[in-house]
Amino acid sequence: MTHLFLRQPVVALPAGRSFWLQDIRAERITPALAGENHTDVAIVGGGFTGLWTALRIRELAPETRITILEADFCGSGASGRNGGQVHSWFAEIDQIAAVTGVEEAAQLCRETADVIAELALLQAQGVIDMDLRLDGWLWTASSKAQEGAWDRAAAMCQSIGVDCFEPLSAGDISRRTGSSVSYAGITEAKAGSIHPAKLAHGLRQFALSRGITIHEGSPVLKISPGMRCVLHTAGGSLGASKVVLAANAWLSALAELRRHLYVVSSEVIATPEVPDQLHQIGWRDGAAICDSQHHVLYYQRTKPGRIIFGRGGGRIAFAGDFGAAFNRDPDRGRQNLRELHRVYPELQNVPVAYDWSGPIDCVAEHVPVFGHLRGHPNIFYGMGFNGTGIAQTPIGGRILASLVLERKDRWTESGLVGLERRMSLPREPIRYLGARLVRRAISHINAAEVQNRDPGQLARWIARYKPGKH
Numbered sequence: 001m002t003h004l005f006l007r008q009p010v011v012a013l014p015a016g017r018s019f020w021l022q023d024i025r026a027e028r029i030t031p032a033l034a035g036e037n038h039t040d041v042a043i044v045g046g047g048f049t050g051l052w053t054a055l056r057i058r059e060l061a062p063e064t065r066i067t068i069l070e071a072d073f074c075g076s077g078a079s080g081r082n083g084g085q086v087h088s089w090f091a092e093i094d095q096i097a098a099v100t101g102v103e104e105a106a107q108l109c110r111e112t113a114d115v116i117a118e119l120a121l122l123q124a125q126g127v128i129d130m131d132l133r134l135d136g137w138l139w140t141a142s143s144k145a146q147e148g149a150w151d152r153a154a155a156m157c158q159s160i161g162v163d164c165f166e167p168l169s170a171g172d173i174s175r176r177t178g179s180s181v182s183y184a185g186i187t188e189a190k191a192g193s194i195h196p197a198k199l200a201h202g203l204r205q206f207a208l209s210r211g212i213t214i215h216e217g218s219p220v221l222k223i224s225p226g227m228r229c230v231l232h233t234a235g236g237s238l239g240a241s242k243v244v245l246a247a248n249a250w251l252s253a254l255a256e257l258r259r260h261l262y263v264v265s266s267e268v269i270a271t272p273e274v275p276d277q278l279h280q281i282g283w284r285d286g287a288a289i290c291d292s293q294h295h296v297l298y299y300q301r302t303k304p305g306r307i308i309f310g311r312g313g314g315r316i317a318f319a320g321d322f323g324a325a326f327n328r329d330p331d332r333g334r335q336n337l338r339e340l341h342r343v344y345p346e347l348q349n350v351p352v353a354y355d356w357s358g359p360i361d362c363v364a365e366h367v368p369v370f371g372h373l374r375g376h377p378n379i380f381y382g383m384g385f386n387g388t389g390i391a392q393t394p395i396g397g398r399i400l401a402s403l404v405l406e407r408k409d410r411w412t413e414s415g416l417v418g419l420e421r422r423m424s425l426p427r428e429p430i431r432y433l434g435a436r437l438v439r440r441a442i443s444h445i446n447a448a449e450v451q452n453r454d455p456g457q458l459a460r461w462i463a464r465y466k467p468g469k470h
Contacts, residue, residue: 082390131302264316274306283301
């Protein structure tokens with residue numbers, strides 16, 4: 001029998017955990033898997049994708065036994081390490097349409113807007129306190145090269161009769177963000193910021209209340225496939241008729257998926273609480289903010305007055321293999337701090353209080369993909385959220401739930417299902433060496449363009465080979 005071996009995570013040290021996780025003192029509350037166990041559906045990964053998939057299956061088939069195996073604690077991976085921004089898929093509608101067609105892309109984008117309303121309802125009803133603030137999402141430009149980065153998506157939204165974006169003037173952005181560095185952009189009103197670790201732990205509690213079994217501290221070492229799969233951990237085994245792989249970048253361990261998946265790091269910092277200084281510069285609300293660099297900046301202020309400031313496109317994993325180095329940037333956030341001081345020169349005295357990083361599961365199309373492993377029709381996967389998942393993973397959960405339950409519906413027929421329509425990436429070491437070269441070119445372009453300088457034709461030519469935004 002051929003086993004499927006999964007990549008083993010290196011748990012972040014307490015000081016290397018995200019501000020979000022440290023803020024709520026995140027920890028395991030459920031026991032590790034022990035002994036021989038059985039379930040109907042086993043889900044590998046207790047982040048947003050795994051938890052939402054379990055909840056969606058429970059909605060559709062309440063009698064189904066569902067067990068989640070999480071390597072550390074729920075939300076310890078990408079779900080608890082991100083920038084806390086929540087916005088719909090309308091900003092990526094052009095990319096989605098390239099995979100699914102315009103009609104389905106429009107529907108998927110509308111459904112992510114519905115998810116944001118679902119999150120607001122969960123908070124309003126007291127089910128999950130996630131610090132959701134729907135103060136808007138701002139997509140901005142701070143240089144000539146960034147101007148109009150949103151034009152294609154905004155035009156496509158208008159073509160389908162969706163008026164979800166409003167233009168922003170320099171004055172609008174300054175009043176909303178307290179910074180004059182960005183001077184043009186658009187805003188999505190029904191979007192904003194969130195405390196992702198509170199959401200992850202709230203979903204864990206919600207899942208437990210719905211009778212879903214969760215075993216934390218239970219990394220899956222290998223899976224023995226078959227009509228009834230067996231998942232092996234250090235302390236026990238779990239037999240299951242269906243398996244869902246919802247392990248984010250860790251799915252790069254599987255060669256079939258790694259051909260389409262590449263892993264980069266995203267670095268984030270958090271400042272101390274400085275509400276008086278933020279008030280003085282006029283930064284008061286909970287809007288999520290992005291610029292339009294190739295390695296995008298994303299930031300927000302928390303309600304108590306802490307700045308969360310992140311940047312994509314960091315280190316690249318050779319053959320998708322990464323370890324402790326991806327938990328915390330050796331630079332300790334200094335590059336992000338320089339960018340923070342560029343965007344907010346008035347805050348030169350504000351230091352870094354927390355710094356962390358984490359792997360992002362990226363696919364070339366920047367649109368997630370779902371399906372089952374070749375030759376294993378009962379082992380499903382969902383991957384490629386590319387760092388945008390708070391409003392998107394609940395949609396992925398619907399797709400995976402329908403696939404697991406063998407339903408014939410719009411979710412199983414989605415254009416997001418199946419690797420056959422997706423781009424394969426070069427083999428190693430060409431992939432890694434090429435990615436390093438492209439990353440350097442993009443970094444050079446970013447540094448030049450934010451100062452409105454020409455980065456040169458060579459850098460532009462090399463950057464053309466980037467597989468996506470990150």
